[in-house]
Structures are given as structure tokens and as C-alpha cells.
Amino acid sequence: MTPELEFHIPTDDVHERVTLFADVILPLPLPKLYTYRVPYQMSEEVMVGARVLVQFGSKKVLSCVVARVHETPPKDYQAKYLLEVIDEKPVVTEPQLKLFQWMAEYYMCTLGEVINAALPSALKLSSESQIQLHPQFNDETNEWPLTAHEENIIFALRQKQSLTFTEVGQLLQLTSFHKIIKSLLLKDVIIIYEEIAEKYAPKVVKKVRLTSAYTTSEETLEELFNQLASKPKQLDVLLKYVQLSPILQNLRTNEEGIEKNLLTSNPHLSLSAINTLLKHGIMEQFDVVVSRFPMAEGRGPYLSSDLSPAQAAARDAVLETFGEKDTVLLHGITGSGKTEIYMDLIQKAVEAGGQVLYLLPEIALTTQIVTRLKRVFGDRLGVYHSKFSDNERVEVWNGILSGRFQVVVGVRSSVFLPFHSLSLLIVDEEHEPSYKQHDPAPRYNAREVALMMAHFHQAKTLLGSATPSVETYYHCQSGKWGLVNLLERYGEATLPLVELVDVRQEGLRKNMLSHFSQKLVHAIEDTLHRHEQVILFQNRRGYAPFIDCNDCAWIPKCRNCAVSLSYHKFSNELRCHYCGYTERKPNDCPACGSTMLKTVGFGTEKIEDELKLILPQSRIQRMDLDTTKRKNSHQQIIEDFEMQRTDILVGTQMVTKGLDFEHVSLVGILSADSIIHFPDFRAHERAFQLFVQVSGRAGRKGKNGKVLIQTANPNQPIFQRVIDNDYQGLYQQEIAERQKFRYPPFVRMIRMTIKHPEARPCEQAAILLAKDLNDRLGRGGVLGPEAPHIFKIRNQFLQEIHVKLDRESGHLKHSKNQILEAVQALLQNKEFKQLRVVIDVDPS
Incomplete structure (x- = not known):
């Protein structure tokens, strides 16, 4: 058995010395902060925002963040000692701590859950953290003196690739060994990584150079040329090296060498000749650790003269409005050039010494934006999103702390970053549902967090959208926020012509080719004939929503979930889009044995498949969750489309958001009705936003754009609003209905999802909770309980309760406390041991 970890720290004379205590935030869902005693010798080291190691429970050692240092011992328990101070400087800033506290209170979760979501894994250590030898460590070149304990750890790591903290303690037979680990870290002997994460390895570039014997003078270099005169293949390598390195101008530049792959990847050079030069000591190979975010070349100023008169006027209006309001909405139609205005404002903020956070709703958007921003801000630009490895995220985190990055482009998780002089936040496509985090807690909306972030930093926030959310526009109309309109497209571009195609009538006339109307197919052919490009939008991935049996209707x-399985043809599997369960597609019906299985409906994969049959000469790519799982897949798909290596891009909502393609003149929306008829009070708003946004991809750079919307109900009023680009009409209709039926922005909504492995206890618990909430909050504001449309996910039955709280009542905090108390009382009921209640504030 593994012995329990005990930590004995020498006590000091408390009568002569001030005893400090630290309240720490553990990365666990705990309702309160824990207080630890600070050993006297660490009193000068402990600081708010720094990480410390503590013992939590009998065995577990965790890193946590110091929230407060004081002199008051806890009343209810004996404070344990801190084990170690990890950081010499805070890794979490004061504005961050204020923001995290606000998030915990507003989104009704714990501070530990916020910290756990905020910190990259490499900044969170535990007793199961592991150490390994640093890839660059070498006994022969190591200049640091090593203690006996350190030598023992190195020896053990040579026998076994990694050791947990617990194993280190057992190896050294010490209970307090973290100082030794810290010493090895400082000496670059070891690195630490989480067991669940990838092993950390710095990015290493292999380089080659001439050995010093041949670069002492021009004569020695000339002798080397003479020496290799009879060996033409080796001489070719040397000549190529001299060509790629400025060694002839300055012999000292040989120290820097060149990347080895510049030689090995050259088909005109002999690989054996390169190896011979290395083997005989004429050249040498060495490794260089480089940043994952290398310095960019060609940085230059962004000139305001690049803006059109309309853009310049909008930019000036934003700056003027910032004088009165902290938050401004830039309502610019699609293609109006909002990004250029953002870049101009970012440049001004950076020149004034501030930092800027530029939020985007999707990783796909960062590809185009980063390319443009790199030309302007170069190495001052950082990028942060979930496709980055944990090591890359830590590098950005540290780069912001050090001041290296003044501008950061990122998705919703970027609101957690440690800015210290933030002056401007830009939330592009502010209406996007992608800004909402659904699981796990905190279930935050990055737009709302960005507004509070700006408040704590005393910064300005610019929201941008062609189709603002109803809540945002309401705040502008009520005078809370500023509003700037940009209602003309950049340059000579005009809004695309939107046409409806009645698929019901087309079907009766036999004009449908599978899921494509003849009108759409002819429009695609004409577009490709003009060497222009097409985007086709279908709001469902996979090949088909489901398959069924023709004979017995088996589906x-x-x-694990109360949903049908979607068919994915490429992998020939049936897949659940909620829990990820998969199974092979059957050849015959398991219920009746029939082989008459057919697919029903269509997704992006089926569209791609059928287009290849209808238009075999066209080059088609698909962009959805299935094709963008790899780290750089977004970038490759977008680059291929930009460079016209792709004719038709088929995609889900990823293709609707802010992408700017010069040669797209046709957009097709294939199944518009499924988006409109959705059981949600935001359904019409979301449908309008989707249609307008995807339509906006067409007709840029002076080309006449066209949008074809296939629908079975062309008389649906929302289509006319899309054709007229009538946002004002939509807003007036939506705001009137929401005021009448009490929906946001007139109330705040909280959704509680009750989960249980069995249906009956789930329903009983939901009824009890709804009754308690009605007693506490008063009737009229509590809706439900009721089972959602999909009533079972991941083997958990679901019930939902919605609470509406008056926005202007002033009792929001009290009401939330009442809800938390009601939930806690329910969870303490012994009949509901397996019950979970998920609270979602401002559900999307």
C-alpha cells in the first residue's frame, strides 16, 4: 500500500512573529475558499494571484491560487500549512480575480470551477502530476551542481521515463520534497506535466553549421573548399550552406547555422553527403528551442487612409461615442468592412500602450483574421483557442503576463487570459450562440463576461454585427449603450440578390434532382463557368439524419440518449451527435430482417456526395465538425477555397460567420424550413441571423452576388425580411412579442436541468423543486417542470424548470440565493442520492 503523505514543517515562535494565513482557490467545485497557514519562511514569498501547493485531504496534493493573505485563523478547523510557493510572481492578475468572483456569483457556480476552466492544465499541478527529464538535459553540458537527492531522481528517470510526485516522495523517503523538484525545474533538468495531458516537449528545430575549425578565418574556409574539390556531392552541400547562410559576409554568423531540413529536403543534394560531413566533423548538428509563435516579418503601420469615407466616418463615430459610453455596437451590414475599422482601432489602442482582446465566435474565423492582423502587429499578436495544445496556451498566457503580446485574437475561453493593461475589447459577430459555454460549469456567455472584464479593467468594449442580438439592440435603443451604423458595403460591392425556390412546386414539376432544384443546379453551373465560387449551406452534418426500414419502420x-442515430457514409457508421456513441450500419433490419433500409433526410456529407455525381468536374470540399477535427484543418480548407483550389464549399454554420471570400458569387441554402421551425423563443431571430449571415458571403469585391433559398413555404414572413435585409422590422416584431410574453431582455432567465438515471425519481424531484421555488419566489415566474424534447442524454433522464426574474427588480442576487438554497435542500433528500441539478443562467 502507498503510505499516506505527511508533511512536517518546523513551527516558529508565534509570540514573536506575525502568523499569516492564505485563502486559496482550489480547482474543485467547493462552495468556500480554504484557509492555510503560511510557514514563516514563506511569508515574504506568498502573494495574491500566485500558485501554492497545499495538501487537501489525507493524500492529495494540489496547486491552487492565492485569493487573499491575512492574519485571521479559520474558526471551524485547524489550518494546515502551505507546502510550497510555486510562483515568484502572480500568474493571475487582480482584475482576473475580480472577474472570476463575479462569474462564480452571476453564473451560480463555484470559484473553483471558474479557476479550473480558466487555467491551462500545465498551470494546474496535483499529487498525480508527473515529472520527466527535460529533452535538452545533458549530463556532460550541465553546469549546475546537483545534490544527492537530485542525482537519485535523475537516475530513476533514466530507468523509468516518468515519476509521479507520490513516487518521488517514496523514492527519496522524504515527506517534504517539493523544494527538490522546484530546484530541478529551475536548473532545466526536468519538466512537469499532467498525467491526463500530453507530455510537454518544447518545440525544437534541428540546425547544422560548420564546425569552428573551419570558420576561424577566410583562409580556413578556403582550405575546406579545396579539400572537397574532389568530392562533388559534399561540395554541393557546402555551396548550398554558404548560399543559405551569410557566412561569407561575416564568419561569426556561422554560429546561428541553418535549419537542417533546408538541406535534407533539397532533392538536388545527397543525403549521404550531408551525413558524411556530419560524421567527419566538418559540419555539426545542434538543436534550438524555438517559440511556437515565431516573430513575424514585414510588420508595418496600419494607415487610416486605407478606410473608405463611410468606414472612416464610422470609426470616428465609435471613438466619439466612447467618450460618453463604455460599450458601443457597430451595426454594419455584411461586407461593409467592419474588420478594417477594428484594425484601425486596435492600432490606436496599441500605440497608446494598451492591450486589446479581439473575440471571435469560431476557430474557423481566426485563420483569415490572424493572417491580416499578423501583417500589421507581427510578433505582438497572440492567438488563443481550443485547438492549440496545452503548451501553446501556456505560452500565450505567459506572453500576455510578460507584455510580449499586446493584441490577442481568440474564441470564448480568451476571456480568462491575464491582461494587465487591457484598454479595448472587440466582440465580433456578438450575436453568435457560439459565445455561450454549455458544459461544464461555468456556463458563461463570453460577450457578457467581456463586458464585465472591460468594467474591471476600465476598458472600452466594441460589439460588432450585421444582425445584432435583440438584447444588444434593445440596450442601444434604451440609451444604455452607444450605436454606430454602417449600412453600405465596402467599395463597389452591393448586397446580393436573394431569391426563393419553392421546392414543393419544383417537385410537382419534376424539377428536383435529389435535394437540388434545377434552378440551383443551373446557377451553380453558370457560376463555375465564370470561374467563380459557390457556398452551399446545410444546417446538419453527416450523410443523413437517420435510416429506417421500408417494411417495418424500424429506426x-x-x-444512451432519446435520439435516433445519424448515418455517416464515409465511416459507414451510425453516430449519436449528443454522446458520441457509434455502431456499424447494419446490412439488414434487426427487427424484421428486411434489407430495405433507406436513408431519410440529408446532411452535408450527402450533399457533397451527390454534388460529385451531378457535377463530376467540380472540386468540392466540406467544412463541418467532422472535417475540422484536426488542429490545422480549418486553416487548410479556408486556404484552399481562398486560393481557388476548391470550387464549391459545403458546410454547416461554420461557413456563415464572417468569412471573406473574394470570388464567391453564389450561396445556396438547402433546407431553410428546419431552421425556422424550432421550439425556442429565439427561433425567428436565429433563423434571420443565419440566412443574412450566409447570404453575406456572396457578392464581395465588386461581383454581383446571388442567394437561392430552397423552402417548402415561401410565404413565411421571415423570408421577405431576409430579401429586404430588414433588421429593423425583425427587431420591432421580436421586441413587442418578448415584452408581451416576458422574455429577455425584459427578464433574466435561469434554466434548471434535473438529471437522474431513472425517469420516475427525476420527475418527482423536479416537481418538488418547482413547488419549493414557487414558495420562495412567488408564482408566475417559475415555468415547469417538463421533459425537454430530447428527454434522455447519456443515460440520464431530464426534466427542466425555467425561472424568469424581473431585470429591474433589484433582487437578482437574493433570488439566486433562494434558488441555490432550494437546490441544496433537494440534493440533501436521501431519496435522490443520484440526482444532479445543472443551473444555466441566461440559457441560449
Whole structure:
């Protein structure tokens, strides 16, 4: 058995010395902060925002963040000692701590859950953290003196690739060994990584150079040329090296060398000749650790003269409005050039010494934006999103702390970053549902967090959208926020012509080719004939929503969720889009044995498949969750489309958001009705936003754009609003209905999802909770309980309760406390041991 970890720290004379205590935020869902005693010798080291190691429970050692240092011992328990101070400087700033506290209170979760979401894994250590030898460590070149304990750890790591903290303690037979680990870290002997994460390895570039014997003078270099005169293949390598390195101008530049792959990847050079030069000591190979975010070349100023008169006027209006309001909405139609205005404002903020956070709703958007911003801000630009490895995220985190990055482009998780002089936040496509985090807690909306972030930093916030959310526009109309309109497209571009195609009538006339109307197929052919490009939008991935049996109507269902399985043809599998369960597509019906299985409906994969049959000469790519799982897949798909290596881009909502393609003149929306008829009070708003946004991809750079919307109900009023680009009409209709039926922005909504492995206890618990909430909050504001449309996910039955709280009542905090108390009382009921209640504030 593993012995329990005990930590004995020498006590000091408390009568002569001030005893400090630290309240720490553990990365766990705990309702309160824990207080630890600070050993006297660490009193000068402990600071708010720094990480410390503590013992939590009998065995577990965790890193946590110091929230407060004081002199008051806890009343209810004996404070344990801190084990170690990890950081010499805070890794979490004061404005961050204020923001995290606000998030915990507003989104009704714990501070530990916020910290756990905020910090990259490499900044969170535990007793199961592991150490390994640093890839660059070498006994022969190591200049640091090593203690006996350190030598023992190195020896053990040579026998076994990694050791947990617990194993280090057992190896050294010490209970307090963290100082030794810290010493090895400072000496670059070891690195630490989380067991669940990838092993850290710095990015290493292999380089080659001439050995010093041949670069002492021009004569020695000339002798080397003479020496290799009879060996033409080796001489070719030397000549190429001299060509790539400025060694002839300055012999000292040989120290820097060149990247080895510049030689090895050259088909005109002999690989054996390169190896021979290395083997005989004429050249040498060495490794260089480089940043994952290398310095960019060609940085230059962004000139305001690049803006059109309309853009310049909008920019000036934003700056003027910032004089009166901290938050401004830039309502610019699609293609109006909002990004250029953002870049101009970012440049001004950076020149004034401030930092800027530029938020985007999707990783796909960062590809185009980063390319443009790199030309302006170069190495001052950082990028932060979930496709980055944990090591890359830590590098950005540290780069912001050090001041290296003045501008950061990122998705919603970027609101957690440690800015210290933030002066401007830009939330592009502010209406996007992608800004909302659904699981796990905190279930935050990055737009709302950005507004509070700006408040704590005393910064300005610019929201941008062609189709603002109803809540945002309401705040502008009520005078809370500023509003600037940009209602003309950049340059000579005009809004695309939107046409409706009645698929019901087309079907009766036999004009449908599978899921494509003849009108759409002819429009695609004409577009490709003009060497222009097409985007086709379908709001469903996979090949088909489900398959069924022609004879007995059997439909395959997920084992864990109350949904049918979607068919994915490429992998020939049925897949649940909620829990990820998969199974092979059957050849015959498991219920009746029939082989008459057919697919029903269509997704992006089926569109791609059928287009290849209809238009075999066209080059088609698909952009959805299935094709963008790899780290750089977004970038490659977008680059291929930009460079016209792709004719038709088929995609889900990823293709609707802010992408700017010069040669797109046709957009097709294939199944518009499924987006409109959705059981949600925001359904019409979201449908309008989607249609307008995807339509906006067409007709840029002076080309006449066209949008074809396939629908079975062309008389649906929302289509006319899309054709007229009538945002004002939509807003007036939506705001009137929301005021009448009490929906946001007139109330705040909180959704509680009750989860249980069995249906009956789930329903009983939901009824009890709804009754308690009605007693506490008064009737009229509590809706439900009721089972959602999908009533079972991941083997958990679901019930939902919605609470509406008056926005202007002033009792929001009290009401939230009442809700938390009601939930806590329910969870303490012994009948509901397996019950979970998920609270979602401002559900999307």
C-alpha cells in the first residue's frame, strides 16, 4: 500500500512573529475558499494571484491560487500549512480575480470551477502530476551542481521515463520534497506535466553549421573548399550552406547555422553527403528551442487612409461615442468592412500602450483574421483557442503576463487570459450562440463576461454585427449603450440578390434532382463557368439524419440518449451527435430482417456526395465538425477555397460567420424550413441571423452576388425580411412579442436541468423543486417542470424548470440565493442520492 503523505514543517515562535494565513482557490467545485497557514519562511514569498501547493485531504496534493493573505485563523478547523510557493510572481492578475468572483456569483457556480476552466492544465499541478527529464538535459553540458537527492531522481528517470510526485516522495523517503523538484525545474533538468495531458516537449528545430575549425578565418574556409574539390556531392552541400547562410559576409554568423531540413529536403543534394560531413566533423548538428509563435516579418503601420469615407466616418463615430459610453455596437451590414475599422482601432489602442482582446465566435474565423492582423502587429499578436495544445496556451498566457503580446485574437475561453493593461475589447459577430459555454460549469456567455472584464479593467468594449442580438439592440435603443451604423458595403460591392425556390412546386414539376432544384443546379453551373465560387449551406452534418426500414419502420436509436442515430457514409457508421456513441450500419433490419433500409433526410456529407455525381468536374470540399477535427484543418480548407483550389464549399454554420471570400458569387441554402421551425423563443431571430449571415458571403469585391433559398413555404414572413435585409422590422416584431410574453431582455432567465438515471425519481424531484421555488419566489415566474424534447442524454433522464426574474427588480442576487438554497435542500433528500441539478443562467 502507498503510505499516506505527511508533511512536517518546523513551527516558529508565534509570540514573536506575525502568523499569516492564505485563502486559496482550489480547482474543485467547493462552495468556500480554504484557509492555510503560511510557514514563516514563506511569508515574504506568498502573494495574491500566485500558485501554492497545499495538501487537501489525507493524500492529495494540489496547486491552487492565492485569493487573499491575512492574519485571521479559520474558526471551524485547524489550518494546515502551505507546502510550497510555486510562483515568484502572480500568474493571475487582480482584475482576473475580480472577474472570476463575479462569474462564480452571476453564473451560480463555484470559484473553483471558474479557476479550473480558466487555467491551462500545465498551470494546474496535483499529487498525480508527473515529472520527466527535460529533452535538452545533458549530463556532460550541465553546469549546475546537483545534490544527492537530485542525482537519485535523475537516475530513476533514466530507468523509468516518468515519476509521479507520490513516487518521488517514496523514492527519496522524504515527506517534504517539493523544494527538490522546484530546484530541478529551475536548473532545466526536468519538466512537469499532467498525467491526463500530453507530455510537454518544447518545440525544437534541428540546425547544422560548420564546425569552428573551419570558420576561424577566410583562409580556413578556403582550405575546406579545396579539400572537397574532389568530392562533388559534399561540395554541393557546402555551396548550398554558404548560399543559405551569410557566412561569407561575416564568419561569426556561422554560429546561428541553418535549419537542417533546408538541406535534407533539397532533392538536388545527397543525403549521404550531408551525413558524411556530419560524421567527419566538418559540419555539426545542434538543436534550438524555438517559440511556437515565431516573430513575424514585414510588420508595418496600419494607415487610416486605407478606410473608405463611410468606414472612416464610422470609426470616428465609435471613438466619439466612447467618450460618453463604455460599450458601443457597430451595426454594419455584411461586407461593409467592419474588420478594417477594428484594425484601425486596435492600432490606436496599441500605440497608446494598451492591450486589446479581439473575440471571435469560431476557430474557423481566426485563420483569415490572424493572417491580416499578423501583417500589421507581427510578433505582438497572440492567438488563443481550443485547438492549440496545452503548451501553446501556456505560452500565450505567459506572453500576455510578460507584455510580449499586446493584441490577442481568440474564441470564448480568451476571456480568462491575464491582461494587465487591457484598454479595448472587440466582440465580433456578438450575436453568435457560439459565445455561450454549455458544459461544464461555468456556463458563461463570453460577450457578457467581456463586458464585465472591460468594467474591471476600465476598458472600452466594441460589439460588432450585421444582425445584432435583440438584447444588444434593445440596450442601444434604451440609451444604455452607444450605436454606430454602417449600412453600405465596402467599395463597389452591393448586397446580393436573394431569391426563393419553392421546392414543393419544383417537385410537382419534376424539377428536383435529389435535394437540388434545377434552378440551383443551373446557377451553380453558370457560376463555375465564370470561374467563380459557390457556398452551399446545410444546417446538419453527416450523410443523413437517420435510416429506417421500408417494411417495418424500424429506426436505430442511441443506447444512451432519446435520439435516433445519424448515418455517416464515409465511416459507414451510425453516430449519436449528443454522446458520441457509434455502431456499424447494419446490412439488414434487426427487427424484421428486411434489407430495405433507406436513408431519410440529408446532411452535408450527402450533399457533397451527390454534388460529385451531378457535377463530376467540380472540386468540392466540406467544412463541418467532422472535417475540422484536426488542429490545422480549418486553416487548410479556408486556404484552399481562398486560393481557388476548391470550387464549391459545403458546410454547416461554420461557413456563415464572417468569412471573406473574394470570388464567391453564389450561396445556396438547402433546407431553410428546419431552421425556422424550432421550439425556442429565439427561433425567428436565429433563423434571420443565419440566412443574412450566409447570404453575406456572396457578392464581395465588386461581383454581383446571388442567394437561392430552397423552402417548402415561401410565404413565411421571415423570408421577405431576409430579401429586404430588414433588421429593423425583425427587431420591432421580436421586441413587442418578448415584452408581451416576458422574455429577455425584459427578464433574466435561469434554466434548471434535473438529471437522474431513472425517469420516475427525476420527475418527482423536479416537481418538488418547482413547488419549493414557487414558495420562495412567488408564482408566475417559475415555468415547469417538463421533459425537454430530447428527454434522455447519456443515460440520464431530464426534466427542466425555467425561472424568469424581473431585470429591474433589484433582487437578482437574493433570488439566486433562494434558488441555490432550494437546490441544496433537494440534493440533501436521501431519496435522490443520484440526482444532479445543472443551473444555466441566461440559457441560449
